[in-house]
Amino acid sequence: MAKKKTPAINSSSTADIAFLLLCYFLMTTTMGSQTGLSRLLPPMPDPNQKIENQQVNQRNIILVRVNAANNVLAGSEPIAVAQLKDKIKDFLSNPYDDPSLPAKTPTEIEGYGTYNVSQGVISLQNDRGTSYYQYIAVQNEIVKAIDELRDEFAMSNYGRPYIRLTEDQQDIVKKAIPQRISEAEPKDVSQRR
Amino acid sequence: MSKFGGSRNNKEVPGISSGSLSDIVFMLLFFFMVTTQMRESENKVVVKLPEASQSVKLERKDLASYINIGTPTRQYQGQYGTDARIQLNDSFKTTDDIRDFIAAERESMSEGDRQFMTTVIRADEDVRMGIITDVKQELRRCSALRIMYQARKPAE
Numbered sequence: 001m002a003k004k005k006t007p008a009i010n011s012s013s014t015a016d017i018a019f020l021l022l023c024y025f026l027m028t029t030t031m032g033s034q035t036g037l038s039r040l041l042p043p044m045p046d047p048n049q050k051i052e053n054q055q056v057n058q059r060n061i062i063l064v065r066v067n068a069a070n071n072v073l074a075g076s077e078p079i080a081v082a083q084l085k086d087k088i089k090d091f092l093s094n095p096y097d098d099p100s101l102p103a104k105t106p107t108e109i110e111g112y113g114t115y116n117v118s119q120g121v122i123s124l125q126n127d128r129g130t131s132y133y134q135y136i137a138v139q140n141e142i143v144k145a146i147d148e149l150r151d152e153f154a155m156s157n158y159g160r161p162y163i164r165l166t167e168d169q170q171d172i173v174k175k176a177i178p179q180r181i182s183e184a185e186p187k188d189v190s191q192r193r
Numbered sequence: 194m195s196k197f198g199g200s201r202n203n204k205e206v207p208g209i210s211s212g213s214l215s216d217i218v219f220m221l222l223f224f225f226m227v228t229t230q231m232r233e234s235e236n237k238v239v240v241k242l243p244e245a246s247q248s249v250k251l252e253r254k255d256l257a258s259y260i261n262i263g264t265p266t267r268q269y270q271g272q273y274g275t276d277a278r279i280q281l282n283d284s285f286k287t288t289d290d291i292r293d294f295i296a297a298e299r300e301s302m303s304e305g306d307r308q309f310m311t312t313v314i315r316a317d318e319d320v321r322m323g324i325i326t327d328v329k330q331e332l333r334r335c336s337a338l339r340i341m342y343q344a345r346k347p348a349e
Contacts, residue, residue: 012211018218025225034257035248036313036343044333128323132316133243135325136344140245147247183329 037139041183060102060119062091066138068129081137088145092120092177112157112172121180142181149177238263238280243318245344256309257341258298260291262324263317277320279328288327295335311339 064084065073072079074087094101102120109115122142126135147162150173154162158169165173240263251257261280265273269285278285281294299307312332316325332340 011215015211015215015218018215018222022218022222022225025222025229028229034251034254034313034343035346036251036341037245037248038311038339038341041329041333041338041340043336043338126322126326128321128326130322131318132320132322132325133318135322136243136245136318136342139342140247140344143245143247 037136037143039139039181039183057103057119059100061121061123062088064122064124064138064142066124066126066130066134068127070131070134072134072138081134081141084138084141085145085148088122088142089149091122092118092145092149094118094120107175109172109175111168112176115176117176117178121182123182139181143179146177146179150174153177235283236261236266236280237269237283237285238265238278238317240315240317241319242315242343242345244347245342246347248344248346251311251313251341253306253309253311256302256306257311257313258295259313259315260294260328261315262320262328263315264319277317277324279324288324288331291328291331292335295332295337299337309339310337311341312337313341313343315343 062075063073067073072081072084074084079087091101094104097104102118104116104118106114107117109117124138124142150162153176154160154165154169154173158165162170162173238261240261262277263280264270264275265278265285273285279287279291281290286294295312299310302310314325314328329340332338
């Protein structure tokens with residue numbers, strides 16, 4: 001009797017099957033890296049607490065308003081979104097110690113020494129009718145101004161841009177140039193005509 | 194003559210073995226299987242994200258809860274109209290439901306991670322700020338203070 005040989009299974013089609021599956025996952029995959037602008041909301045004021053007069057010196061605050069027609073007002077003058085970044089940079093850095101621009105207080109920063117930290121606060125107000133698109137554009141310009149200031153600080157002190165610093169150095173830069181954006185309590189701007 | 198025994202006359206090129214092809218493809222397959230993530234919830238609102246060049250990556254994706262804001266998709270417009278609506282999980286909700294939503298999201302996280310919870314606001318660029326201000330106020334009331342305005346980086 002002849003010895004029965006089991007025929008080998010033809011494996012050339014496994015590649016095809018795997019390709020099909022591969023195509024399926026290639027199609028459905030979303031290399032979703034979500035990006036966005038991070039913010040920390042202020043906590044809700046305690047209703048029992050008396051409203052303290054949180055008076056910030058007038059020179060230390062810049063009011064950025066966006067109205068329902070998406071016009072931007074920085075300080076007291078209308079401004080284009082493209083110019084907002086330079087305005088904010090001037091405001092925060094105050095290179096010539098202009099008395100109308102924010103004061104600087106020498107602050108001890110651990111690992112760096114004393115640095116004149118600007119006291120400037122950017123207060124952002126919007127109308128209920130402002131479009132989200134414009135709001136994000138304004139937020140983006142403000143963040144861009146702060147990022148550029150941080151980059152300049154990092155370049156002059158460490159010779160490298162901010163993102164290439166070590167974590168400790170980044171913390172120092174963050175303390176030297178803080179991101180102080182206040183998203184004010186909603187006000188119905190449209191009612192005041 | 195030849196030391197290696199190859200005869201000079203036999204010049205036939207050996208066929209390339211395709212046996213390892215499937216292994217390579219399987220490896221690719223596993224890569225995509227691991228990196229892929231299925232969309233958990235169906236989008237019922239149209240969201241076209243605004244552009245922001247300074248946007249940064251979301252650090253802990255597992256700690257994010259999403260609030261979608263936009264106009265309902267065409268199939269729901271008959272029922273819900275074309276005004277901007279809030280979508281939480283899989284259904285249309287109002288600002289009053291955000292409290293329960295945040296509480297449920299918080300509940301599902303471990304104790305230590307709760308303080309790092311981030312609420313991602315996925316809003317359409319044409320939405321008016323009124324609805325977003327309402328959402329923000331509600332989030333402040335629930336003390337879910339870490340938020341992120343989702344935006345996309347403009348193509349360079």
